[in-house]
Amino acid sequence: MSQRIDGHPYEMIQILEHQRREGNTIGFVPTMGSLHRGHQALVEASRNDGNFTVVSVFVNPAQFGPNEDFDTYPRDNDRDFELATAAGGDLVWYPDVADLYPAEAQTSVLPGDLAAKLCGVSRPQFFPGICTVVLKLLNLVRPHQTYFGEKDFQQLAIIRRMVADFYLNVDVVGCATVREDDGLAMSSRNRYLKPADRDIARTLYRTLQAAKAAFAAGERDATALKTQLTEAWPQGLELDYLAFREPEFLNEVTQLEADTRLFLGAWLRGIRLIDNAAVG
Missing domain, CATH: 3.30.1300.10 (Pantoate-beta-alanine ligase, C-terminal domain)
Structure with a gap:
């Protein structure tokens, strides 16, 4: 039976500690919700690797610019839970903004040259926001493997570099882009x-x-x-x-x-x- 946890990560951390004591590996799929077949492919990849699979759903304010679509970004937590669990997700976590960005927090991640090209030119806040939230999520979930789609290949390369630079003990798995029937990359x-x-x-x-x-x-x-x-x-x-x-x-x-x-x-x-x- 898949589990849903809203808000504070304490209960999730306890469940994952139990899974580790049982000898199970943890797979992690971080998302911003509004799930589609591409996200489900990441969950399925984790399940196929034999992992107890965690999916996070969090619309990260730190990666949106002042004129971007944070307020209107599509959100449907119940539908996301159904899609994540249908793909094999064992636990779906919905952190609140205050859980990941408490008022007293002052530290963020500043990625290097990889983030200063392509999407990073027109969206300079984007990759610092992604790196900061992904580092927080990885430290809370402490997975053995984490899964990202190649559709956001620059993001994948930056996360791999951050994991290597900070000696994080997690394998970053890239998964092929999933496309609509007409070839459009799913988004x-x-x-x-x-x-x-x-x-x-x-x-x-x-x-x-x-x-x-x-x-x-x-x-x-x-x-x-x-x-x-x-x-x-x-x-x-x-x-x-x-x-x-x-x-x-x-x-x-x-x-x-x-x-x-x-x-x-x-x-x-x-x-x-x-x-x-x-x-x-």
């Missing part, structure tokens, strides 16, 4: 899209597919391919970035390799869209 913000906007939003997926096709055909010049893809970008979709990067430190490349990733960020009527994939 909680997709529900903001009007039916007429979906084909425009699919530009990101089509661009990734075009890059893969060019690489398969022998293209290795990253600058030339970037120019080609940028020139084909449609009006009405505001391009934030289109960049070929290596997968560990996300440095720009001039020559494409199989593991080079194309990163895309855009805005459509104020809705944030991101996607990425390896070209090989």
Whole structure:
């Protein structure tokens, strides 16, 4: 029987201590709620690894800018509990803001160069907010493994770097992007899209597919391919970035390799869209 815990983490910590004494490993999927099939795939990956699986649902105020959608971000805790448990979650925790950001707290995490590119340029508060809350969550849950989707690949790379830099005893597992039937990467913000906007939003997926096709055909010049893809970008979709990067430190490349990733960020009527994939 799956358990739901609202608020203070004390009860959760006691349950997880019991699981460790029983010899069970802990898997952890941190989310901001508004769960979808992509989140469920993370929960299933943890269960398939044999873990007692914890899902947290917390809309983190620290990662939103002053003009972003914190107040309107979709929230449905009962539905999230149903989806998390249907995927195999054993415990779903809903911390309050005061649990993770008590009034006396003063310390936050300042990530380095990995956070100063791609999404970090237009959203400078985003990755410090993510790192701070993820470090708090990992210290409270103390999982053996934690699961993040490759759709937010920059976030995944930053979390891996933070875990290594702070010698945290947890394995960060990246899971493949889950897509809608039309190729659009699953995202909680997709529900903001009007039916007429979906084909425009699919530009990101089509661009990734075009890059893969060019690489398969022998293209290795990253600058030339970037120019080609940028020139084909449609009006009405505001391009934030289109960049070929290596997968560990996300440095720009001039020559494409199989593991080079194309990163895309855009805005459509104020809705944030991101996607990425390896070209090989």
